[in-house]
Every structure is written in structure tokens, then in C-alpha cells.
Amino acid sequence: MTPIVLALNxxxxxxxxxxxxxSLDRHHRxxxxxxxxxARARGLRVAGWAGILLSLAASVALEGWxxxxxxxxxxxxxxxxxVVALLSYRPGWLRPAAxxxxxxxxxxxxxxxxx
Numbered sequence: 001m002t003p004i005v006l007a008l009n010x011x012x013x014x015x016x017x018x019x020x021x022x023s024l025d026r027h028h029r030x031x032x033x034x035x036x037x038x039a040r041a042r043g044l045r046v047a048g049w050a051g052i053l054l055s056l057a058a059s060v061a062l063e064g065w066x067x068x069x070x071x072x073x074x075x076x077x078x079x080x081x082x083v084v085a086l087l088s089y090r091p092g093w094l095r096p097a098a099x100x101x102x103x104x105x106x107x108x109x110x111x112x113x114x115x
Contacts, residue, residue: 004111005062009055009072011105013079016051018098019044021083030091052076062112 021027023044028036036044055075060068086094 002062002112002115004108004115005059006071006075008062008105008108008112009059009075010079011101011108012051012055012058013072013076014082015098015101015105016048016053016055017076017079017083018048018086018094018101019051020048021087022094022098023048027087027091027094030087031094058109058112 022031023036023041025035025041028034028041028044056069056072059072059075062068063071082097083094086097
């Protein structure tokens with residue numbers, strides 16, 4: 001397990017879970033102070049599942065089937081704890097944090113592929 005692969009996996013998982021959370025009426029209202037339009041909620045749901053699937057694909061591709069799914073579940077658990085903490089205490093910070101996680105994942109990707 002390399003830390004850079006774990007960081008990539010965590011960032012993708014966090015962005016995906018944050019998008020899924022923001023697709024729900026209650027969390028979207030807490031973060032944006034309005035209900036999500038149906039098209040935005042659908043787009044957030046698709047983006048969320050895509051982020052989670054990309055996270056799984058990255059962990060399996062970079063760590064193999066022996067350890068990849070284990071690392072994926074660990075990163076998914078950590079990312080979900082962070083999403084829940086942000087939704088509980090600072091719901092307005094979830095969107096910027098999720099948007100910041102995507103460039104971090106792009107920065108980590110070349111290092112993960114090299115190592």
C-alpha cells in the first residue's frame with residue numbers, strides 16, 4: 001500500500017460520497033439553502049456513483065485484486081466519516097471540500113501511476 005494511492009482513492013471516494021449526499025433534498029438544502037432541481041439531483045447522483053466506481057477502479061488497477069478492494073473499503077469508510085462530520089457541523093463546507101478533492105486526485109494520479 002502506497003500513501004499516494006490511498007490519497008487518490010480517498011479523494012475520489014470523498015468527492016463521490018459528497019456528490020451523493022448533495023443529491024438528497026435535506027443535505028442540498030443545508031448546503032445551498034434551496035432544494036435541488038431534478039436535473040441537478042440526477043447529475044449529482046450520477047457523478048457520485050461515478051466517483052465511487054472510479055475509486056474502486058483506481059484501487060484495483062494500482063494495488064491489484066488482492067489488496068485493492070480492502071484499501072477501497074478503508075478509504076470509503078474514512079471519506080464517509082468526513083462527509084458525515086462536515087454535514088453535521090459545517091454543511092456549507094461540503095461543496096468546496098468536494099470540489100477541492102477533485103484537483104487533489106488529479107495531482108495524485110501521475111504519482112500513483114509512476115509508483
